[in-house]
Amino acid sequence: MRLPEALYTAAQVRELDRLAIEERRIPGAKLMQRAGAAAFELLRTRWPQARRVAVLCGTGNNGGDGYVMARLARAAGLTVNVLSLGAVEKMRGDAAAARKQCKSAGVAIRNFQTDLLAGHDIIIDAMLGTGLEREVEGEWRAAIEAINASRIPVLAVDVPSGLNADTGHVMGAAVRADATMSFIGLKAGLFTGAGREHAGEIFFNDLNVPPDIYAGVPALVRRLTETSLHGLMPGRRRDMHKGDAGHVLVIGGDRGMPGAARLAGEAAYRAGAGLVMLATHPEHAAHISTACPELIVHGVATPEELRPLLARADVIAAGPGLGQGAWGDALFGAALDTKLPMVVDADALNTLATDPLMHADWILTPHPGEAARMLGMTTEQIQADRFAAVRELNASFGGVCVLKGAGTLIASLYDGVVSVCDRGNPGMASGGMGDVLTGVIAGLRAQGLISPVAARLGVWLHAMAGDDVAASGEIGMLASDLFPHIRGRLNRLVRHAGG
Structure with missing residues (x-):
């Protein structure tokens, strides 16, 4: 089944489960049987050669799903060992019944011991599920x-044990799964932070819960997908000129940092901007012009020299290579004096951290370290609950906030929507990737897309381009490698929308 866009908290999924049982009279035992069967089908499909299966079962419904899987595996002729954890005597309801049926079917059930894992072809994690609220121990x-x-x-059944289903935070220790089969509603924590690493490949089964049940439980967040982004980028008129595609002004590139501004400027072009100007330090303006002749490069020493460029711009991209000295502070201050929409990144964000302010029409793009400085927190606190962090950034600074990292989040005060991008890869952990994202978003914003749309589309294009590059290997990827793929992905979206 294709993954849905809607993501939920554990409590929301429990509510969906309750509505299915109480209002639609679907017995909980039947849902558990469906869950175990769906997970077992994935096991057979993904690991068809597996013959020896260890199923680790806890005492809750997650464990019940595991007992169903174990029984089905035994019936299919596999060698199955259930390793039980927790106070079995406290098991109740459907989970207790599933354990009893499993034992009656002849499945070996033993208390967990570390040495009992050896010799198996696959491990089924059905220990803790979504109800974990404190660090795991014992x-x-x-x-x-x-x-x-x-x-x-x-x-992993539903979520890897030890992973917070709502936030993607590791609760002391968490299983590193190769695959996770999630049920009824996708759990938000699987798609951001440590969840990306621990969940492995994510699969989903709605257990035939009626579709209208979902209308009563609004999703916490939505995944960005190609389908959801269709039609956002309009096709081009035959008679348009570069002025119709918008003017981006990149402010950045202090001494020793010309590359960041250049990457942002070229990325804005690749995203379709009609004209891109760079306001950079006079020391290397000529060099950038030679390296990328399409960029209109101005050596700017003072805010007074910047103001004529601001008057011509539709969108400002501030921060790439800006530095934290007097030159960068002065130019960013001049940009803030305008009413122009902005994309703010890198050193401009560090300036905001020391002198916070609200702006109605900007897109902030911090990584977790920058977000921590902006909120007066630690990076660990940001990563512990990225959803809370991106909402707090949005509430504190306004506009749209893009919290970068594994499972980039986008929060917008325009529409109150939080989106997550579950594409992208570790090969993108290299210098300049953030500068390219800044340029892409600015280029889209300059073409008339409203800020939340430009941010969502820009994040997705950037991530998908990174995945395109990673098809030949993640190691050694350069930020500039993304350029042709950004252009290709964007044009395919436009063609699909028009077709």
Whole structure:
């Protein structure tokens, strides 16, 4: 099944589950049977050669799903060992019934011990599920650490044990799964922060919950998908000229940092801007012009020299290579005096961290370290709950906020929507990638897209271009490698929208 766009908290999924059971009279036991069957089908599809299966079961409904899987695996002729954790005598309801049925089917059930994992072809993690609210400890932590040390492939049921389903934060220790099968509603924590690393490939099954049930539980956040972005970028008229495609002014490139401004400027062109000007330090203006002749490069020493360029611009991209000295502060201050929409990144964000202010029409693009400085927090606190952090940034600074990282988040005061981009890859952890994103978003904004749309589309294009480059390997990727793929992805979106 194709992954839905809607993402939910654990509490919201429990509410969906409750509505299905109480209002649609779908027995909880039937939902558990469907969950176990769906996860077992994935096991057979993804690991068809697996013959020896270890199923680690907790005492809740997540464990119940695991017991169903174990019974089905036994019926299919596989060698199955269930390793039980927690106080079995406290099991109740559907989970207890699933355990009893599993035992009656002849499945071996033993208390968990670390050495019992050896010799299996695959491990099923059905220990903790979505209800985890404190750090794991005791036998649970020992089991998680043993799984991760085993180097045996892991299929997680609903969420990897130890991962906070709402935030993607590791609660002391978390299973590193090769794949996760999520049920009824996708859990938001799987798609950002550490969730991206621990969930592996994500699969989904709605367990045949009626579609109208979802209307009563608004999603926490939505995934960016190609389908959701269709039609946002209009096709071009045959008679348009460069003025119709917008003018971007990039402000940046202090002494020793010309590359950042150049990358942002070229990225704005690749995203379709009609004209891109660079206001950079006079020391290297001529060099940038030679390296990229399409850019209109101005050596600017003072705010007074910047003002004529501001008068010609439709959008400002401030921050790439701006530095934190007097030159950069003065130019950024002049930009703030205008009413122009802005994309703000890098050193301009550090300036905001020391002198916060609100702006109605800007797009801020901090990485977690910059976000921490802006909110007076630590990077660890930002990463512990990225959803809360991006909302706080948005509330504190206005406009649109893009919190970069694994599972980039976009929050907007325009429409109150939070979006997550689950594309992109570790190869993009190299210098200049943020400058390219700044330029792409600015180029889209200059063409008339409103700020939240420009931010969402820009983040997705940037991430997808990175994945296109990574098709030949993640290591050694350069920010400039993305340029042809940004252009290609954008043009395919336009063609699809028109077709």
